[in-house]
Amino acid sequence: MAATIGVQLHVQDRHVVLDNGFLQVTLSNPDGIVTGIRFGGLDNLLEVLNQESNRGIKGTSFEVITETEDQVEVSFTRTWDPSLQGKQVPLNIDKRFIMLRGSSGFYSYAIYNHPKDWPAFSLAETRIAFKLRKDKFHYMVASDNRQRYMPLPDDRIPPRGQPLAYPEAVQLVNPVEAELKGEVDDKYQYSCDNKDNKVHGWICTDPPVGFWQITPSDEFRSGGPVKQNLTSHVGPTTLAMFISAHYSGEDLVPKIGDGEEWEKVFGPVFMYFNTTPVDASEDPKASLWEDAKAQMMVEVLSWPYTFPASEDYQKPDQRGYATGRLLVQDRFVSDDYIYASGAYVGLAAPGDVGSWQRECKKYQFWTKADEDGFFSINNVLTGDYNLYAWVPGFVGDYRCDATVSITSGCYVDMGDLVFEPPRNGPTLWEIGVPDRSASEFYVPDPNPKYINKLLVNHPEKFRQYGLWRDMVNYTLMPTWFTRWS
Template identity: 50%
Template sequence: METKKTVNLITRGSYVVLDNGLVKLTISKPQGFLVAIKYGGLGNLLDLKSSESSRGYWDLNWSLPGGHDRYQLLQGSEYSVIRMSNDYLEVAFRSTYDPSIPGIRLPLSVDLRYIIRSGVSGFYCYAIYERPPGCRAFGLAQTRMVFKLRREKFHYMAISDEKQRIMPMPEDLVPDRSKQLIVPESVLLVNPINPDLKGEVDDKYQYSMDNKDGGVHGWISSSPIVGLWIIFPSQEFRSGGPTKQNLTVHTGPACLAMLHGTHYIGPDMLAHFEEGETWRKVFGPFFVYLNSTPDVSKANNLWIDAKRQRLFEESAWPYDFVSSPYYLAAKERGSASGRLFVQDRFVSNSLVPAQYAYVGLSAARIEGSWQTESKGYQFWVQTDSDGSFTINNVVPGSYGLHGWVPGFVGDYLNKELVIISPGSQTHLGNLIYAPARDGPTVWEIGFPDRTAIGFYVPDVNPMYVNKLFLNSPEKYRQYGLWDRYTDLHPESDQIFTIGISDPKKDWFFAHVDRRGTNKYLPSTWKINFNLNSVTGGIYKLRLAIASATRSDLEVYVNSIDNEHLVFQVMNLGTDNTVCRHGIHGLYRLFTIDISSSLVIKGDNSIFLTQARGGDALCEILYDYVRLEAPLVSARLEE
């Protein structure tokens, strides 16, 4: 049996070296930049052509109130050894904010930590962000850790079983090898180093993942065959809950640990801190796993092994070895359990178990606001087939209990706050979610799952293909799909007839402008439906929106004029979902009153107008549309 090697710490001038016999890290001091990772026969996995401060580093984007976005490379001014033994080493690189010093500086103290352990093929990274008393107001837009890998070695990336490929080279992004497209991050590869990639589009947003679907992503090098993987053992410290979309990898080769950001939501996701507001959060630890094989034919086994390692890290969470008192061990945390039911008498006379619903604890206090909650921790699970759930390892505090149920519109919020204390087991009992509902369904379009995935996603224009997403369930990841709407409807807009049209074929996944001769034109979608009879009262139109960007939405009934305008919202959304190849952003539910005086017995129409023209990338992604009859009609039936 091989004996684990002792962990060593070596100081070399302005560097420290952390070595456990498997992995050797070289870190600048006191800044905390990760300068080198030695593993598996590679003297350094990090990019030798990048400066030492831009190989393995933490950064963030922030702003003062009313000010412009500022980019900040994080670095320490004090280095210390937190704890060291034969089998464990944790080091810190800290910068402390002093409010008494004049000038514009990031109003945040930052403590960057690295951990290595004996016998462990990898290392742990985390950071403690803290606002001491007296800090000025500011907004935090994004923070992450970045690893730039050896560009001549790392060509193959993997972020899921389906999403793996040989990536372009960074040199392919220069003007003589690529063509800039309408979206700044997108380029068409016209003369790539690898000719197999010619004619493809490269865009980092094509490799975004929901927090709930991620957990491990990385790269595999050639000669030697080495894998570097970022593993999130928990999602609790990442902002925005399970549906928050984050970048993973991109041409560089870059591997990202995204912890907080505004992508697919916009400014609503900013963490705003008031003057003097104190705050502390531990981001991480996440695990950087390293593996290798001498057999090139078994390179894919590194991905399989990384997935296995992810399961191990998840099972070990919360870690029992982290030294910071601000990172809480299992015995310092609590749990909450219960069973969620749905009450909708137009679906069932009995309570319906909320199968495979998402249930979570968040500091957010308003229905659905967990999507933009960005200061605290969030703890989410899926219910089982009978609606039961247990949320373990919750940091003590006062939380809103949130949720949503596939198949039902809206957001659930428990009426009472959930208090978690150390070692507590909070039993919430049976909980009931009554989703928005006023009357029986007249008709519906789609399936409420908070995405536009059930609607028609067109084939990509062959000029802008990414081969990874051909014949893929994520065909919406392709570039330029907004223009495919005009290709399908060159002269007039989409018409959908209830009972005849098929949402999967006849409802375009994104309500965008239609391309005209010289500019993009507002578009109006028409929904035709027949009423056998009209009941006096108020009909309800539920519009569940999966995403919106710079949209002016107007809804008319039977005629497009002011008398028949029943709903209007201006400048809706900042998600940028379509141009970033997504299928959902910030979820919204609108309920629109339609007087029975506006409809007739027989043929009727509802018009959804994207009233903002001249914008190729404005969009609304509908999740689900439902018309409900006045409640009195249900009473008559009874």
């Protein structure tokens, strides 16, 4: 019956309520802060003890953009006041929220705008963050093999928790749940490559309810496909990261110059909620997670969306495509061209070879080449780009010198492109495989006094970085070399 109910919008003096029969979302007016999410028998999924004064960027103006039975889109804007120069970031910010008929979730995106006559600023981080009820959401899922019951936020605070080398890493010395005693909690243990960071979240088991953050595209994220970003962590907190300096520092902080015109659309991302019958025979946590992954695929296949109302968000027919084939020419490996199988190929802002890794002002679009080196980069925003690539197994980065101009509806065939890895001669010896991964390197077991039990005998042991006794030293033994001529 709920699926037949149209979307309803209720505007009050201090709050705006979106309701489609599946869920009800309350936002402060005109701040545009999500203060309540009613779903699955819970009056509010969010932590009510978190003060509204500590909830992020506040709007100063509210506007209804779209209001039909099929869709409601609302806008909360903040226009920069020059009298606040030095106290407030010189940005116009438009936060949007969308609810669709029959949808078990809502979408959010934002448009950041810096006119050309405004002063300079740096944007160290921007994201969407939700803090959930700590009395309900105890089980966190970052991936198939990283999910567990998590500590409470109280466990991280002395005397229950003891900070280690940096404040994010805390040893649980007297947690509420005794079985967690001695473990180390660190939000960086749950980070993820952009390319893999599509869905994560939290589960309440009584009643069984899932709270999921789904990001269907990486185009608006900084740093490219292998940039690590945070996901969910103790709070309970779930994040949609757009720009961050994590794992990189100042290189990935956008610096908008004095008089520089800049605009970027972040999102939309989807906040998805699901539930399962209490008497289900299977593990409700597994059922909720599998359903969340299925919904993630629905969102990915629906990208780019057709329903956002902002003209700044380009729809499918406004975007373009680029295709081609990447070959490798390495005469020390083969006299023939080598297919760039599994190569990562992307369009990013024009720059030097490898500059995409530090690019954080504009958009990036990436794909993987097939076994014959053919690639197709779809749904690219209009603009000028360079094509970049790297090929697993070969040192170096590729950049096509020609500028790739994408216009609405265009189809750019780039033909055969040839990457020549940098060499001074034949390979004498090497440690590891040049694939932007350290998966083949030895990672020692952590000190038993400092562990995360989830990561013991885990394929990603490196996530317990710093918890082993000594640093790793590699020794090249004289008996390991092979004579060649």
